[in-house]
Amino acid sequence: MYRIANEPHLVTEGEAPTIRISEIFGPTIQGEGLLIGQPTIFVRTGGCDFRCSWCDSLHAVESRFREDWKPMSVAAIWTEVERLSGGQPLMVTLSGGNPAIQPLEPLIAHGHQRGYRFALETQGSIARPWFADLDVLVLSPKPPSSGMDFDGMQLRSCIAAAGNGPRMVLKFVIFDDADFAFAREVSALCPTLPVYLQPGNHTPPPPEDDDARIDLDGITERMRWLVDRVVEERWFSAHVLPQLHVLLWGNRRGV
Ligand SMILES: C[S@@+](CC[C@H](N)C(=O)[O-])C[C@H]1O[C@@H](n2cnc3c(N)ncnc32)[C@H](O)[C@@H]1O
Ligand SMILES: Nc1nc2[nH]cc(C(=O)O)c2c(=O)[nH]1
Ligand code: SF4
Ligand SMILES: [Mg+2]
Numbered sequence: 001m002y003r004i005a006n007e008p009h010l011v012t013e014g015e016a017p018t019i020r021i022s023e024i025f026g027p028t029i030q031g032e033g034l035l036i037g038q039p040t041i042f043v044r045t046g047g048c049d050f051r052c053s054w055c056d057s058l059h060a061v062e063s064r065f066r067e068d069w070k071p072m073s074v075a076a077i078w079t080e081v082e083r084l085s086g087g088q089p090l091m092v093t094l095s096g097g098n099p100a101i102q103p104l105e106p107l108i109a110h111g112h113q114r115g116y117r118f119a120l121e122t123q124g125s126i127a128r129p130w131f132a133d134l135d136v137l138v139l140s141p142k143p144p145s146s147g148m149d150f151d152g153m154q155l156r157s158c159i160a161a162a163g164n165g166p167r168m169v170l171k172f173v174i175f176d177d178a179d180f181a182f183a184r185e186v187s188a189l190c191p192t193l194p195v196y197l198q199p200g201n202h203t204p205p206p207p208e209d210d211d212a213r214i215d216l217d218g219i220t221e222r223m224r225w226l227v228d229r230v231v232e233e234r235w236f237s238a239h240v241l242p243q244l245h246v247l248l249w250g251n252r253r254g255v
Contacts, residue, residue: 017103018071022046022060022096024080025254030093031245033138033171033196035119040091041084043077043107045069048097049125052146054175056204056251060097065207074107081111089115091135098122100158105130121171123148127157132165139193140171141186143179145200150182152189159190168193175200175222180229187238195238197230199223205251212250219246 026041046069119136172183
């Protein structure tokens with residue numbers, strides 16, 4: 001028997017659902033966007049409804065890695081988070097794959113009771129009522145270079161589900177002019193959300209090997225181009241940031 005957080009009147013029979021976990025690691029720093037530089041633990045779920053051409057986390061996306069994703073209870077996940085953090089509360093980043101697929105509400109409630117905070121990274125394709133419980137919601141709509149379709153209605157549903165709960169931002173990966181134009185258009189649909197732009201890493205890690213090398217010159221070149229475009233367009237509310245963890249550790253996993 002378990003209770004649904006925030007709905008104590010709802011008591012469900014049976015075991016609480018498990019959460020499919022690809023990896024739990026940290027503390028490291030958040031390398032991207034609003035919370036860049038802030039110490040955090042990553043809880044990466046397995047499985048995604050997208051398959052972006054340049055995804056840097058395919059080990060948490062492709063079903064051939066399914067065997068590596070462990071169904072874990074909230075208690076088991078929490079034991080690991082507490083071990084890694086030494087029991088000292090910090091920001092827990094829920095990423096994936098698409099973490100919105102997983103039943104994360106009880107995990108968030110459990111951590112909040114212990115003083116931890118939660119940021120979630122998602123592409124905005126699946127909305128959940130428990131988005132309202134988050135501290136930070138990072139919506140990262142996928143631009144044309146990803147090969148994925150954009151569904152503005154789903155993005156709106158995510159924003160509506162979160163309501164006034166979390167701080168919410170948009171984060172775009174930019175490879176080219178079409179991606180830049182996409183970021184401009186989608187941002188205009190959500191004028192109240194702060195915007196973060198990051199250059200794409202065009203040599204994402206092959207999921208089956210641990211070669212961490214990146215094309216640093218290429219990423220730097222794209223980042224300079226991105227700054228030029230933002231300045232040219234006088235997009236003065238945008239933030240342009242690199243993936244700091246990629247600059248520090250390349251494509252190494254678990255950092
Ligand atoms: C691996 S995704 C997981 C969360 C969710 N599926 C999403 O895409 O937002 C985490 C973040 O990494 C970004 N990302 C993935 N591959 C990238 C790449 N090759 N270069 C730059 N950012 C990338 C995504 O756009 C997203 O903002
Ligand atoms: N340090 C670090 N920062 C990150 N920000 C977003 C990440 C992700 O894969 O979701 C990520 C990651 O994998 N590592
Ligand atoms: S949505 Fe995120 S995790 Fe899924 S394939 Fe795209 S970048 Fe990777
Ligand atoms: Mg990553």
